[in-house]
Amino acid sequence: MQAPCGEKRLRRALLSWYRTNTRDLPWRETRDPYAILVSEVLLQQTRVEQARGYYTRFLKAFPDLGTLARASEEEVLHVWAGAGYYRRARNLHRLAQTVAETGLPATAAELEELPGIGPYTAAAVASIAFGEPVAAVDGNVRRVLARLFTVEEPSIRWLQEKAERLLDRGDPGEWNQALMELGATVCTPKSPRCPTCPVARVCAGRDDAERYPAPRTRTQxxxxxxxxxxxxxxxxxxxxxxxxxxxxxxxxxxxxxxxxxxxxxxxxxxxxxxxxxxxxxxxxxxxxxxxxxxxxxxxxxxxxxxxxxxxxxxxxxxxxxxxxxxxx
Ligand code: SF4
Structure with missing residues (x-):
């Protein structure tokens, strides 16, 4: 069935852009599932530039699951200090103690059973580290999809189905990262760079991008x-x-x-x-x-x-x- 926004063109344009414009980030130089997991957990609530330093520091202190599992919680928190959302560090520590002997499981379904791993992190690690064809939907992907298809209030189900349908099964990890990268650097929440966007020709929302998705209200x-x-x-x-x-x-x-x-x-x-x-x-x-x-x-x-x-x-x-x- 022909896709409404030209899925093949979208895949080709996005992957070719990603291969030449990918940012030089330390977690993109590894296929070590543990290192990829650490980066994904950090990136859940920490900006890329900040996460870079914490990623290096964390892996230097705890280079593998075994070292992390044997550390005390206080040692782990000390290394994480400043990155915020400390529950992430406590969960990583518990996770390491759970799988230190067996290693990380290779599927998103199994990863999701582990402490602190939600659907996004499970899919990101499974696709990037193990090549499992699962779509990872984070805030960046949500925004890009909502704009590509002009949906103001995308439901979780719609997002997951759309992302699964678009997924490049040849290299799901690269595809997931390309979509996230587009959201992080081009299709940004404010002032998206539509005139230079690699997928502008197949994007339904390019003329009124900031309308999608509708802002979520958060009370503080x-x-x-x-x-x-x-x-x-x-x-x-x-x-x-x-x-x-x-x-x-x-x-x-x-x-x-x-x-x-x-x-x-x-x-x-x-x-x-x-x-x-x-x-x-x-x-x-x-x-x-x-x-x-x-x-x-x-x-x-x-x-x-x-x-x-x-x-x-x-x-x-x-x-x-x-x-x-x-x-x-
Ligand atoms: S054309 Fe604009 S709205 Fe569409 S994906 Fe690109 S940056 Fe986002």
Missing amino acids: RAVEAVALGLRGRTGGFVLERRNGRALGGLWGFPLAEGEDALPLLLARYGLQSARFLGTVSHAFTHKRLTIHVHEAASNGPGEDPATRPMSVLDQKILALAAPENEVL
């Missing part, structure tokens, strides 16, 4: 919080091990949310008062924290924050609590 709660830069008797700071999905397993400054945050923290550490230092803000997917940082002295021991895995949020607090020229 504004939350007030207080953090304590509590200096220990012997130097350093009092740090707490964080719980919860976002930052669990990392370490940070005593922190509480809500109207009673300051009295609550003072009571927790038996303090009468604390001095206001300044404010930092930090955004998570669903909330934006405004953190009022205070300092006080503790009778207990402190520790050097550099020895603990800390999130970017706590690095911001640290920058206020310990000016750069100060030795902890």
Whole structure:
């Protein structure tokens, strides 16, 4: 059946563009499934330029599944620190402990059974590392397909079916990467470069690209919080091990949310008062924290924050609590 936008022309044009315009990225130089998995997990929520550094650092510390499986969770979080969305690192660690003996499975269906692996990551790893003909649909692919076929609100089912139909079964890994690359570098959310796009001739949305797909509304709660830069008797700071999905397993400054945050923290550490230092803000997917940082002295021991895995949020607090020229 003839495709509405000329599937053959689309495949030819996109693959030929990708082969000459592919960005030089370290994970494209390997077929090691573990390295590809690490890159895909990083790229879920980290920009390519940032992911590059974390990818190299992570693989240097944990070059294979066995090394990662034998590391402690704290060591893994230390290496991941700064990349954000720490649940990814905890899941990678659990995954390594599950398959260190057997190696990664080669199909998307089996990969999806592992901790932290969703349909996109499973399909990306299975197609790129193992050549399985499965379509990987991420945000970039969603945008490109919605524009190619002028669909304002593409359903997950429509996207998967369309992507499977377009898939180049000769080299599914290359095809998936080409489609993602187009979305990342040409068919961008704002100001897509339609005049120079390799598939413009078969794209139904090229004259009104930004209309597709319709924007998704995300609500972000504004939350007030207080953090304590509590200096220990012997130097350093009092740090707490964080719980919860976002930052669990990392370490940070005593922190509480809500109207009673300051009295609550003072009571927790038996303090009468604390001095206001300044404010930092930090955004998570669903909330934006405004953190009022205070300092006080503790009778207990402190520790050097550099020895603990800390999130970017706590690095911001640290920058206020310990000016750069100060030795902890
Ligand atoms: S022509 Fe424009 S809208 Fe269509 S795929 Fe290319 S960049 Fe995207």
